[in-house]
Amino acid sequence: MTSSNNQSCVKITAFMQWPYMAVRGTADNLKVEGSIVEIHKIIFDKLGYCFSYVYLDYFRCPLAALLSGNADMSGVPVAITDEVTKGKMEHSVYVYAxxxxxxxxxxxxxxDISGLFNTYTAYVWWLIIAASLGMLFCVWVMRLPRNALFKKYRGEAGRTDPDNGALSKTFCSTSNFFSTLAVMLAQSIPNEPRRAPARIAFAFWLLVTFVLASVYRSNVKAMLILxxxxxxxxxxxxxxxxxxxxxxxxxxxxxxxxxxxxxxxxxxxxxxxxxxxxxxxxxxxxxxxxxxxxxxxxxxxxxxxxxxxxxxxxxxxxxxxxxxxxxxxxxxYSFVFPKGSPLKAQVDPLIVKLQQSGIMDYVVRKATANATECLKxxxxxxxxxxxxxxxxxxxxxxxxxxxxxxxxxLAFLIELAWAKLVYPLMPQPNSRQT
Incomplete structure (x- = not known):
């Protein structure tokens, strides 16, 4: 420290570090500003010391002036490094974290292009697939006894049944599959069920698919908007x-x-x-x-x-x-002093008081107040x-x-190829004699 007009003056290193300290000008006409400058004023006004800033070349270590004895204190808080722990310098209580x-x-x-599939979770999609297979199985079970009855007493496979549909031969028959899928897609079904069990099953399936389709359309619309x-x-x-x-x-x-x-x-x-x-x-x-x-x-x-x-x-x-x-x-981060500096013992209690009162945090955040919106x-x-x-x-x-x-x-081409290549090779049933 130096004396000026019977008042001790502290030399502080000036180092560019936003937003704590901004240094402009030259060594002869140095302008220092920033949030940490306000902290310096509070501390040294309380101690009754004047202070001045020592110009520091930006490419040098900010602690070089302390090591050479040209400064009494670092201008900005710095992280505790090996130089401090090796005993060359001392650090204050931490100024901020x-x-x-x-x-x-x-x-x-x-x-959101994936909105077509993200409207439901994977678990719900699997439930929808399971419900579709369950409905297909239910239709097959309801038609199985009737098909067996027609085969036994009518004797002709492929003869139309009372529901105006072909007799089902397999679990995944065309009639069963398309009837289940058509209801889900809000399309007309190939054969209208006439018996009570089938009508009840399709009515229940129609209600379930109506709810699923309504929710799906609403979610897709919401994902387009947001x-x-x-x-x-x-x-x-x-x-x-x-x-x-x-x-x-x-x-x-x-x-x-x-x-x-x-x-x-x-x-x-x-x-x-x-x-x-x-x-x-x-x-x-x-x-x-x-x-x-x-x-x-x-x-x-x-x-x-x-x-x-x-x-x-x-x-x-x-x-x-x-x-x-x-x-x-x-x-x-802490202020750094030369080893054995008496200034450290005077500055530490004031730093603690500034932290406990909230002034330290307020001064720093006030300098970056407009960043609040961008941190959301x-x-x-x-x-x-x-x-x-x-x-x-x-x-x-x-x-x-x-x-x-x-x-x-693709379905049209398959049907066309089937009609041209496969269907002529299939045995045709004899026409009945009148």
Missing amino acids: DELSAMYRRPVLEA PKVDLPFNDAEELADTGLPLKMTFRSLLHRSLLKAPPGSTLSRLLPRNDSIYFDMNFSTAFKEMRKGAPVIAASRTVIRNVMHDSFSKTGKCLAYVMTDNLIGMNY PPQSQYQHELRPLKLRDFYGVFLLHIGGIFVGL
Whole structure:
């Protein structure tokens, strides 16, 4: 510390770290601003000290001025590193805790083509198939005694029965199958049942299929109105699977964790795609590239909040998305002092009071207030947003329609081939003599 007008002055290192500290100008005309500057004013006004900032070349370690004796305290809280634990410096009580995460360009609304099948769960689809087979079995059981009776006393297989249909010979006869399927698709059935058991069974099946079809149509309509939002990744494992390049601060805590990660781990899988950058030099360029879908930017959540705050303040839109999980666990950041500095014992109690009163958290979050909207899940942000339907929204319906035409055409070709090739070879029944 130096003395000025009978007042002790503290020299603080000035280092670019959003949103805590932004440094502009030169060493002779230095302008420092940010949320941590307000904390400096509160602490040193309470201690009765003046303070000034020491210019630091951005490419140097922020602790270099402390090691050389040119500064009394680090301007921004830094993570506790090996230099501190080896006894070269001392750290204060932690100023704040933060997590390291990753952000990417914000996902947009997309058409839910799979809505034709996702209207029901797989379990419900299996129940529908089981119910269809059960109905088919029920019809077969009801017609089995009648078919046996006609074969015994009428003696002609293939003779029409009282229900105006051909006598069923197998479980999956054409009449049984198409009658069950036609009711499900709201089509006319080949033969109208006349006996009471068959009419009751088909009435029950008609009610079941009516409910299923009504719910299905409603769900398909809802999925067209509310399309899906696909998140690119939501944890480190998914990020590694995407193969996207990762950018971070050189020699940062995350960078060193990647280098030390054991082979085969999730972090080690991220390392080959790592393209380290200096945020204060290339961050704006990297952010523009990120919006185009090129890199993923890894940083602390506070830095990510500041990016979202800045973009929302300028454009009124949320341009970035942050994953829910963290790349590495919670990290604690503290002010750093030279070894044996008497300033540490004076600053620590004030930091604790600022934390307990909530002032520390309030000052930091006030600087990134506009990021609140962008930190919400993208699904909730688009919940009340209207958009016109695009051609892609109808791809699923078109595929279903084309599939139906293809099946119908295939059935026609099979019937045509059967009539031309197989039917003439079949023995024809003798016509009855009158």
